[in-house]
Amino acid sequence: MEAMEIDPETNSKGKDEAKPIMVILMGAPGSGKSTFCDLVMRVSTRHWVRICQDTIGNGKAGTKNQCLAGAASALKEGKSVFIDRCNLDREQRADFVKLVGPEVEKHAVVLDLPAKVCISRSVKRTGHEGNLQGGKAAAVVNRMLQKKELPKLNEGYARITVCQDENNVQAAINTYTALGPSDKLPPGFFGQKNSDAKVQLGIMKFLKKKDPPGYSDTVTNVSPENIQSHATKKTDSNQVVESREEPKMTAAGSNISLENTPTLAFPSISTADFHFNLDKASDIIVEKVEEYVNKLGNARLVLVDLSQNSKILSLVKAKAAEKNIDSKKFFTFAGNITKLYSEGGLHCTAIANATNWRLKPGGGGVNAAIFSAAGPALETATKARIGSLSPGKAIVVPLPSSSPLFSREGVTHVIHVLGPNMNPQRPNHLNNDYVKGCQILREAYSSLFDGFASIARTQGEPSKDNFEKELKREAQPEQGSTNGDQKAKREAVCEADMNKKYKSFVKEPGPNVGSSGDGNSGEQTRKAWGSWAQALYDTAMHPERHKNIIEKSDDVVVLNDLYPKAQKHFLVLARVEGLDRLADVQKEHLTLLKTMHSVGLKWAEMFLSENNSLIFRLGYHSAPSMRQLHLHVISQDFDSKHLKNKKHWNSFNSPFFRDSVDVIDEVSQNGKATLKDENFLSMELRCHRCRSAHPNIPRLKAHISSCQASFPAFLLQNGRLVLLEGKDADH
């Protein structure tokens, strides 16, 4: 039997008196605050009271003061409270934080779901039909979201959990459901730190790579080293545990994303109950990790111990650093191995269980914790595989999706491992024979890592071979109706999905990748142009063959866009062979860029003289669909029957659209332009003026046809918007 070192600070055992807490929910109408409370209260063993402004007034609209009074009296009775009101701005929630002294912990749970989701839920909830109600709900949600301020720890919260998708919400529900009357959650900031949820989850992945200037959503990029240093720091009440991004955590029943890095969390084997010498054990851990870390591809190994002051963690950490082991692939982590994701934000696909030879639950320590957290499903699944384990051996057990470890923590496999027993108080100990002990411990780690390697292979990113497979499959005739064929089709579909994921994962050349003009030199293969994408190239090379052209010079061709996305929408084409897109632009093209800009400006002014209400913006698409570098000059009314979908909108109204002035600056400074991720094309629809969110294109178009709000400050600077002199875009 194996036990972890116990940390007196975080361990709740022995403190039995109930500790009421106040959980302040924050979120727009429709974000799911009430559902959150209901789900927790239905199962929790803690005595919760939900303070809801909608219901506290007994039919009439409640007041904030009623809520404050209700919360105070519940807390006085020793009950924990949920403050179920929007609480979106700091001022609104400050009174609740101040309501009681520090003896009551205050937590914030932010349901920061996409505006679209909240709007559509609120609309549903009104139960009314017609656009008016829907429109009203949208307006309310939008108004509230504009006031949104994410909570900060210094407002007085011991713990902040930010949920940005349903999986985050479920994880938070599970965390609070599992919080017994005398339990305590670790303090800190959990969840994505994204200053306002303008950007959806898919985009977060990109933001991790690079913070786009101008869209200043701050995302803290946390490397394993940072996680480690935060987590092993001595906790004080103000400690900020920065957001750890594992956004691909999935909920019960769904598949674990292939984009997850396979990660094994393992406790130190034999060093607790089995009394293995810590110094010797740490040598063996580092030796074995070093041996395996490179065999495991992109998979990660994490040594976990409950205690923040763990001796074994610090020994291993120091020795691993000495050996220069890649800290991205191996690091130490202080936390509860059964709650690495929900409490520590660290998503591990597999966890090792330092078990007993009978593979039975109980005993205490890691084994008891893991069997208890995994539920009876683990015991059943283990029994189905093997009856007992000898020292030095490990066995991989896939975790059924019914297990909370799977649904809450995203753990797909438990690997039981049995180490040598050096404890003279226990039966079958090795009588201080460290020759044998070390040999068995090495063997145990080998078995453990081999077991992990076998599953990591199937959890990791698909190999490039899949591209070939996909090509082959496309070449095959897809006919037949036998079951076998259907199965094959299903598999094919599944594989295609994998390919999609893989492609989107690696395809994006990213900002400034590679030297431009390198043609097919191999590394990042660019998307090939389809036949339909050649029209502009042909226009640039042979303008005489084309109509719709409004100006032609040696450097550029100006033409109206064939499918204008606004009242006025024209293109300035560069007439340089091989200059296909923004990614190809180098310092030598600076003059050309300036020419394109001034020609665009000239024509914008020309159209302005015809219609002085127009406002123009000049810029490039980060990844254009059509070949040949072209500058879009587009009026900001976006009044066009050709503007039909999200991609159309976001290609002109997200960071994907690179203002000509910025491109010129960047190229003159860095010799290249920054390109933004294509994921921006699928972000939620927001008005380019007031930034309100809209559930679909028709609603958005209805809104922008009348929105007169001033443009965001970013656009008002540096001549990004072109309008009649004397006219003010900021009115």
Place this chain on the structure above:
DNA sequence: GTTCTAGAAC
């Protein structure tokens, strides 16, 4: 880039 359309969302 657009068009077409299945099927999801309403």
Place this chain on the structure above:
DNA sequence: GTTCTAGAAC
């Protein structure tokens, strides 16, 4: 039933 999106084909 109608509206809307998103993926495939071009």
